[in-house]
Amino acid sequence: MTAPRVLFLSHSHTFGPFRVGSHHYAREWSRLGAQVVHLSTPISLLHRLTRRMPSAAVRATPRRPQVDEDGVTHMVPRTVLPRPLGGFRVHRELERAGIAPTFDAVLIDQPLLWDDSVRDLSDRLVYRPTDLYPAGVKRRLQAGIIARADAVVATSGRVLHDLGPLDVPSLVIENGVDLAHFAGSGEDADGRPAICVYVGALDTRFDWARVIAWAGSHSGIRFVVAGPSAHTPARLPDNVDVLGALPYAKVPDLLHRARVGLLPLSDDPSNAGRSPMKLHEYLAAGLTVVARETPGIRDDREAGVFTYSSDAAADAALTDALTHASPNNAGRRMAERHGWTEKTRELAGFIGGL
Structure with missing residues (x-):
């Protein structure tokens, strides 16, 4: 045949x-x-x-x-x-x-x-x-x-x-999600360090102001941003690290060293129609997720997905995500369906x- x-x-x-x-x-x-x-x-x-x-x-x-x-x-x-x-x-x-x-x-x-x-x-x-x-x-x-x-x-x-x-x-x-690529080794059963990470495009759909605000109100937390960008803000808080573009093969290693995956979507109208691959990749890697709420991303605290629709809610969502069980095994089970x-x-x- x-x-x-x-x-x-x-x-x-x-x-x-x-x-x-x-x-x-x-x-x-x-x-x-x-x-x-x-x-x-x-x-x-x-x-x-x-x-x-x-x-x-x-x-x-x-x-x-x-x-x-x-x-x-x-x-x-x-x-x-x-x-x-x-x-x-x-x-x-x-x-x-x-x-x-x-x-x-x-x-x-x-x-x-x-x-x-x-x-x-x-x-x-x-x-x-x-x-x-x-x-x-x-x-x-x-x-x-x-x-x-x-x-x-x-x-x-x-x-x-x-x-x-x-x-x-x-x-x-x-x-x-490519489950085999993002699955963890199981060696992090006792929890992960308080690191928040974003991996992806850094264009008009990304909300730099929200990351800066999070970093300012959580000075003891490290924020890692990885992705190609020609317009990184000139002044960032000391607890924000910008890595630049990261090869796809190295993304899981970065995620496995973090506790929270961020999806700080801007108010760009195109975000309303997105189906972010990163949501399930974060979950498969054992992270909890904090994301701006959209028609395609809804709050699911049992699975470790915390959404926000205002500045006040954004800070509370991150605080809750940082106290969620780590690694996020409930989120991993959710990712397995995708x-x-x-x-x-x-x-x-x-x-x-x-």
């Missing part, structure tokens, strides 16, 4: 510090026996000239298709103009790489990768929105994808609702029934 062929058209490649949902789905689908290609947003000459992508990051990203240890073929095209400008076409890029442009399923989460050739790559085209696009070019391209897609699988109910009425089957599958293996089987079953 011929192995199914699956193509992911994704917003992020796998050669940087972050892992996104499409990376995990690609790995798990490959382990299930599929031939998987993962093509991400092209790196344009304009992006390189304007330094929107650091030179070191460009050099670390292969120009040619690379097959990883799980058998997934990763492609990061190079273009002159950024998408959707220029003449880039997905089918042409696949053919140039010697990859047959026919698949049993195509899953696209990056509107900027949409062009008419994508519809012809498979009889099963699935749009997998991961974010809110209230306006602009991504909103326009998203409408084009929905009009041609066979199904929609969103990462949150808010993201699905934002698409409006749909004429195709739809499903919500929230982001999950493994990528089961989510991939659910997604594959849904697509197989189209």
Whole structure:
């Protein structure tokens, strides 16, 4: 029997510090026996000239298709103009790489990768929105994808609702966790030091002011922030350490040395639709979690998830989280229900029934 062929058209490649949902789905689908290609947003000459992508990051990203240890073929095209400008076409890029442009399923989460050739790559085209696009070019391209897609699988109910009425089957599958990667060794059964940690993007969706306020009111606690950022505040409290970008392979070690995982989300409207992967990664690593409340993140104190919706509540949530049992074994059990293996089987079953 011929192995199914699956193509992911994704917003992020796998050669940087972050892992996104499409990376995990690609790995798990490959382990299930599929031939998987993962093509991400092209790196344009304009992006390189304007330094929107650091030179070191460009050099670390292969120009040619690379097959990883799980058998997934990763492609990061190079273009002159950024998408959707220029003449880039997905089918042409696949053919140039010697990859047959026919698949049993195509899953696209990056509107900027949409062009008419994508519809012809498979009889099963699935749009997998991961974010809110209230306006602009991504909103326009998203409408084009929905009009041609066979199904929609969103990462949150808010993201699905934002698409409006749909004429195709739809499903919500929230982001999950690589349990084997983040599970602890069990050597921390007697508790962990009072360290609070955040790992992730440090863009407009991150609330630096909240971290600074926490550090000011908890001077005896260390706060560790890891992630790439060009705009770190010039003055931070002495008990805040900024590590910069951390390789994905090293993230579990950092989490296992902490007690609390932070999700200090800003009031950026896009946060309302997020399904933060970090929530379940923190829990799988045995941390309690303090997060700004959103439609996708709710208070669950039994599982060690403490949410806030105001400054006063934020400080109280952190205080409560610091006194919660450590390591957070109840949270670990909760995370076990969100493994990528089961989510991939659910997604594959849904697509197989189209």
